[in-house]
Amino acid sequence: MQPSDRDEIRDLLKRTAVALKQSDVPFALCGGYAAWVRGAPEPDHDADFLVPAAEAERAAKVLAAAGLEVVDPAEDWLTKVVQGNSFVDVLWRTCGQPVEQELIDRAEELSVLSVHMPVLEATDIVVTKLMTLDEHYCDYARLLPVARALREQVDWTRVRREVEANDFAVVFLVLLDRLGIVEQPVTQG
Incomplete structure (x- = not known):
């Protein structure tokens, strides 16, 4: 631009x-x-x-x-x-x-x-961005800098809850965990 x-x-x-x-x-x-x-x-x-x-x-x-x-x-x-x-x-x-x-x-x-x-608010920004992800649009490269910049302002528990039905969003959250940006919660099993 x-x-x-x-x-x-x-x-x-x-x-x-x-x-x-x-x-x-x-x-x-x-x-x-x-x-x-x-x-x-x-x-x-x-x-x-x-x-x-x-x-x-x-x-x-x-x-x-x-x-x-x-x-x-x-x-x-x-x-x-x-x-x-x-x-x-x-x-x-x-x-x-x-x-x-x-x-x-x-x-x-x-x-x-x-x-x-x-x-x-930051949590709603992340949720709305993640919920746009689907098989036709799945650009994690645009989302990574946003997630990294906003990570401390976001209620990640709420994000996980609100995007749980979107597999593309869930995978992005796993990626954030694997990159050390945001930790996934530990599940009891």
């Missing part, structure tokens, strides 16, 4: 957050930029926000009213905010499930590029 692209994404991230904040739309920064705020490497692609499924339509209207270019992609679980070659995804479903207000409520207010906004 070119430095100008990163600046463009950062600007769009801030403008999206401010528009949602000013209209009292519940939201939280998630994905790679949420991990970055918490110490992971800066992502080289888009930024992502979550809004409760019940607020999806209102969020799109608020963003358009703020002068942002809003695009409805073919996917039926997000809206894109576009600026130049950059975009921000505003998701109301993640991992196939509607975003619930409870997930947004757990977010922590943090300063992101000089704008205070709710940022998904």
Whole structure:
């Protein structure tokens, strides 16, 4: 990514957050930029926000009213905010499930590029990233730096419980143990 692209994404991230904040739309920064705020490497692609499924339509209207270019992609679980070659995804479903207000409520207010906004907590960041893993997308190389950077902020017991049905996520947790990043719990047998 070119430095100008990163600046463009950062600007769009801030403008999206401010528009949602000013209209009292519940939201939280998630994905790679949420991990970055918490110490992971800066992502080289888009930024992502979550809004409760019940607020999806209102969020799109608020963003358009703020002068942002809003695009409805073919996917039926997000809206894109576009600026130049950059975009921000505003998701109301993640991992196939509607975003619930409870997930947004757990977010922590943090300063992101000089704008205070709710940022998904580290455990929820890791869970949502792990739950995207499947036979079509299984990129552990992108997840390792995130897990390493956030490891002390994460409730790994909760992560294990919430991802136990996803074999790709479970294998990643074994990998973290084998690499000495996070220890697996000892099971009694």
